[in-house]
Amino acid sequence: AGALLAAGTAVPAGGDPAPAASAMDTIVPAPESVTPNPAADFELSEQTAILAPGEAAGVGEYLAGVVRPSTGFPVPVNPALPGTGDIALALDGDPALGPEGYRLQVADDAVRVHATSTDGLFNGVQTLRQLLPAGIESPTAQPGPWTMPGGEITDKPRFGHRSAQLDPARHFFTVDMVKRYIDQVAKYKINKLHLHLTDDQGWRLQINSWPRLTEFGAQTEVGGTPGGFYTQQDYAEIVDYAASRHMTVIPEIDMPGHTNAALSSYAELNCDGVAPPPYTGIDVGFSSLCVNKDITYRFVEDVIREVAALTPGPYLHIGGDEAHSTTDEDYVAFMSKVLPLVEKYGKKPLGWHEYGKAAPQGDAVLQFWGTTNGDPLLTEAVARGNKVLASPANKSYLDMKYDENTPLGLQWAGFIEVADAYGWDPGSYLQGVPEESVLGVEAPMFSETLETSQHIEFMAFPRLPAIAELGWSAKGALNWESFKNRLATQGPRWQAAGQDFYRSPQIPWT
Ligand code: TNX
The missing domain is CATH 3.30.379.10 (Chitobiase/beta-hexosaminidase domain 2-like)
Incomplete structure (x- = not known):
């Protein structure tokens, strides 16, 4: 694989660059x-x-x-x-x-x-x-x-679900920034937009029955700068814009963990009745809704009802990740009460793969975000008939650094260069998950370090097109040599569009 990593390898013996392939052969993702x-x-x-x-x-x-x-x-x-x-x-x-x-x-x-x-x-x-x-x-x-x-x-596509994710919770992104990203990823036949709308650092969607979630819980973001939120009308505008780009919005309300913004907005949601202060750091796993209080489920039901009513797509993402301050027993008890609420309001549950612990019913989808293969939660899910959305963090996370010099991003799942993002087959990568149990792929992008559209673009391009090709193109068409040459022709398109991207040394940019 070392040879693959050298830049500009497509130089024949004469020293002249290889002639540009005819544009018919440069499409990303590769057509059938x-x-x-x-x-x-x-x-x-x-x-x-x-x-x-x-x-x-x-x-x-x-x-x-x-x-x-x-x-x-x-x-x-x-x-x-x-x-x-x-x-x-x-x-x-x-x-x-x-x-x-x-x-x-x-x-x-x-x-x-x-x-x-x-x-x-x-x-x-x-x-x-x-x-x-x-x-x-x-x-x-x-x-x-x-x-x-x-x-x-x-x-035609290999998988019907090809999603991109944005995290306006850690740093708030305006409606225009979301629209800009929708337009950028639609070019690569991404057809779902997963919005991570709530987290410890901010609650970003107005909920009429619990107004302090945004009046108070949306005011800050990572680093302590002012946050922001989407009114229900703003959210509807995003949903409509996505639909005009043939993209379905999947809203995520993360629970029971990642809830400090809600807990700080309403003291009564805390087991001890005391509201914690707003949180502007980047730790995870310290917050939890109070599993044993009735008001918790009135809150969750109100939120699910309002979000479901605003969302035409079939899925509602309930998070469920990194609930490190909730015991397994409480976690399962919580999810067992919440999952029927998702169904009650006409949506199918989607959640990070940990919620497999609660054995969700067959039409629920588990989003795998781990870095180690062979998770028994996935094999059990397949046996129940659940489908799996593949977003292994060490391959598909657009918020990981490309290498040690990348000025933005995190590195808990490792460095992800373009060849790493491209180098896996979603149909066979997850042990114990046969291709027919794979719903599709997602490229998440958490935003602890990302604040502007330029930041988003630098991290997403060119890795998002790599994940998009894995979701769209036939298994037999997945070929790094071909991909890197086709990807190279996208650079001038991004430049013409005024969009930033990372000039990966792995790609023979034209
Ligand atoms: C893990 S991925 C998280 C997020 C962080 C992300 C940073 C997942 C389900 N949870 O809370 O933002 O790492 O990469």
């Missing part, structure tokens, strides 16, 4: 099948319109929004008089490609995306934009020409 046809290049021009009839119109408008600023072309959607050289999005796809699959054809006279659903069209559009020159990502007009390589791509 790619058939280039160099005789059929397409040029997006002043005349190009987008034809997206009926329900496809929303994806058509989205694509127009991507290409108008950089090309400066009008790119009308569904004009009365179609021009020539159009891009057609049609809901006439092959059902064999599944609900998220698509077929993309680039010919000299037209580009066509076929899918059975608007999710599939949206995925096809993400591939389409990667076939255009990097300048297409710019917010301002750039010189063309806007040529796309001819050929055909058929594609």
